Amino acid sequence: MIEVKDLRKQFGKVTALDGLSFSAPEGQITGLLGPNGAGKTTCLRTIYGLLKPDSGQAFIDGIDAGQQPLEARRNIGIFPDKFGLYERLTAREQVAYFAALHGLAGEAGDQATEAALQRLDMLEIADRRATGFSQGQRMKVALAQAIVHSPKHLILDEPSRGLDVMSTRILRDLLRELRAQGTSILFSSHVMQEVAALCDQVVVVAKGKVAAQGTTQELCELTGETALEEAFVKIIGTDEGIAA
Secondary structure, rough: EEEEEEEEEEOEEEEEEEEEEEEEEOEEEOOOOOOOOHHHHHHHHOOOOOOOOOOEEEEEEEEEEOOHHHHHEEEEOEOOOOOOOOOOOEEHHHHHHHHHHOOOOOHHHHHHHHHHEEEEEEOOOOOOOOOOOHHHHHHHHHHHHHHHOOOEEEEOOOOOOOHHHHHHHHHHHHHHHHHHHOEEEEEEEOHHHHHHHHHHEEEEEEEEEEEEEOOHHHHHHHHHOOOHHHHHHHHHOOOOOOOO
């Protein structure tokens, strides 16, 4: 389970996180939904250790990510908001490098790399350099890097941004498959259709704090709306938010 407890983060005079607390259980897809600047990316970067909170804690299976960042990261797969690849490396080399970072070397690393490439149907591009890859191909490499070590938890920051329909379908199918295997999946988005189609629970974030939380149906019932988009607008339109 991923747990966030009273996270606070200030950048100068800007409050990015203001007492943010929620949990992402195993075997579920939890969506962070919020407008730009709500604190979603700051929250995710804090969970996987790129940022240190001013106060509060993030736990991965009870491990404090702030106190034991390397131990926490061993159980996490990270799919960043930008697919930064090493342009001179092949897709296979990129994935193998991430396998090695997670302690999978030699035959174990080769097997894990091959399994990730096959799982995402990447064998045709496996030995091509990343230079010139399409956005969908870059997404596959980034996703293979995230899952090569079979993590118990997967964190994704706006995963479908810039993807075409087929690439988005591949991503959604894999997330559903991982959920069925018991993986805890946490992703941020501001695409209503994506959240409604995938998420078991939705955490609406506004001004660095939880404005509402629940299933899509619960959020609609809470606001008296029939569509998630309308419920979302009503929730973030209130100054104090709604506690579900």
